[in-house]
Amino acid sequence: MTPTIVQNVFLFFLTISVLLKFYLSFRQTNIVKKHRNAVPDEFATTITLPEHQKAADYTCAKHNLSRVDIIIETALLLIFTLGGGLDYLSEISQKISAKPLTQGVILILLFTIVTFICNLPSSIYRTFYQEARFGFNNTTPAIFITDNIKAAILLLIIGVPLLYAVLSLMAVMGELWWFYVWCLWLAFSLTMLWVYPKWIAPIFNKFTPLEDEILKQRINALLQRTGFKSNGLFIMDGSKRSGHGNAYFTGLGKNKRIVFFDTLIKNLSHEETEAVLAHELGHFHHHHIMIQITLNFALGLFWLWLLGKILPQTAFYNGLGVENISHAMALLLFSLVLPVLLFIFTPISSILSRRNEYQADEFAAKHSNAQNLINALIKLYRDNAGTLVCDKLYSLFYDSHPNANDRINALKKQINK
Numbered sequence: 001m002t003p004t005i006v007q008n009v010f011l012f013f014l015t016i017s018v019l020l021k022f023y024l025s026f027r028q029t030n031i032v033k034k035h036r037n038a039v040p041d042e043f044a045t046t047i048t049l050p051e052h053q054k055a056a057d058y059t060c061a062k063h064n065l066s067r068v069d070i071i072i073e074t075a076l077l078l079i080f081t082l083g084g085g086l087d088y089l090s091e092i093s094q095k096i097s098a099k100p101l102t103q104g105v106i107l108i109l110l111f112t113i114v115t116f117i118c119n120l121p122s123s124i125y126r127t128f129y130q131e132a133r134f135g136f137n138n139t140t141p142a143i144f145i146t147d148n149i150k151a152a153i154l155l156l157i158i159g160v161p162l163l164y165a166v167l168s169l170m171a172v173m174g175e176l177w178w179f180y181v182w183c184l185w186l187a188f189s190l191t192m193l194w195v196y197p198k199w200i201a202p203i204f205n206k207f208t209p210l211e212d213e214i215l216k217q218r219i220n221a222l223l224q225r226t227g228f229k230s231n232g233l234f235i236m237d238g239s240k241r242s243g244h245g246n247a248y249f250t251g252l253g254k255n256k257r258i259v260f261f262d263t264l265i266k267n268l269s270h271e272e273t274e275a276v277l278a279h280e281l282g283h284f285h286h287h288h289i290m291i292q293i294t295l296n297f298a299l300g301l302f303w304l305w306l307l308g309k310i311l312p313q314t315a316f317y318n319g320l321g322v323e324n325i326s327h328a329m330a331l332l333l334f335s336l337v338l339p340v341l342l343f344i345f346t347p348i349s350s351i352l353s354r355r356n357e358y359q360a361d362e363f364a365a366k367h368s369n370a371q372n373l374i375n376a377l378i379k380l381y382r383d384n385a386g387t388l389v390c391d392k393l394y395s396l397f398y399d400s401h402p403n404a405n406d407r408i409n410a411l412k413k414q415i416n417k
Contacts, residue, residue: 010081024393031389042405042408043388047378065130087323100171101167178304182304185300189297209232222274226285233258236260238262249283278364282364361407
């Protein structure tokens with residue numbers, strides 16, 4: 001394979017992915033605008049026209065910004081690769097340190113800093129204008145700055161030693177380096193799953209034990225009859241940053257926690273909160289979480305093996321505009337190019353995810369109450385300004401959850417059963 005072939009393949013897939021992203025985005029906004037002035041019949045009694053119009057406007061605003069993000073991301077990708085940006089950063093790292101290992105770490109850190117700075121205006125606009133415009137932003141400038149400082153410190157404390165370890169293994173473990181790096185990544189990921197809820201998440205948010213005794217009794221009864229064990233029920237101060245509501249599980253083994261956003265607890269009844277939790281328990285009952293983790297690890301092993309095959313191929317680097325070849329450069333290039341090549345396969349993961357959501361809903365209908373889950377979903381769509389209409393092709397690519405109408409109709413069938 002020659003550098004010209006590598007470059008042409010990269011540009012072909014990049015063009016296809018960018019055009020497809022724009023096409024799908026415009027399809028979605030067009031259908032949302034088309035139905036903006038009429039609430040779908042299925043929701044006519046539960047969603048008001050102003051609420052429906054707010055969701056439509058919010059969806060269109062997010063897509064307008066996402067198209068700007070696509071342009072920025074594509075421009076950065078071309079600048080870093082064919083434009084010689086990575087080579088330039090590599091030259092800077094060589095001036096800072098004479099040690100190849102440290103040069104690699106500095107190269108990746110410089111790339112991270114430049115990417116962060118370039119994406120910062122979009123992040124600020126999204127937080128302080130777009131989300132604020134629709135009444136969702138509660139983040140203050142102080143919180144925004146503090147969050148980014150905390151994230152940077154964690155990157156230095158956790159990320160830098162990990163980078164040194166990975167690059168060291170790539171340098172000294174021979175042709176099987178990819179397997180040893182995968183083992184390190186596996187151990188690190190499992191450790192983080194166990195550590196995150198107790199020591200890292202509280203750095204950013206406050207978690208307090210659930211104090212509502214009636215709700216606690218209802219949830220504990222649900223946990224008992226479904227055979228699920230957790231290390232506590234917690235309320236997270238999500239309202240400190242956003243008006244959106246959610247609930248999730250976090251942790252591994254005995255460190256598993258059930259976390260509710262305070263906004264969700266505030267807006268849902270006890271029965272509806274239980275139904276939402278039953279849905280999340282459905283994911284554990286069907287082993288969706290473990291299957292996803294296992295699949296990610298298996299794919300990670302494959303991609304590292306593939307990188308091991310590509311690593312000595314000079315054409316891979318030269319075809320992507322890179323002359324300064326190193327292990328760190330290989331990691332960066334591969335991580336930049338892989339999403340471009342894989343975008344057309346996005347529907348596969350989306351289809352699997354939607355199937356999992358249907359299974360979790362069915363579990364919730366059996367162990368809680370389907371009508372309560374329907375009521376909760378309608379409130380969540382309304383309170384989060386979620387659109388009730390969706391283009392089928394856009395949904396095929398992007399929707400990890402079934403659209404509102406299909407999901408609620410499936411739950412109604414459970415009621416009829």
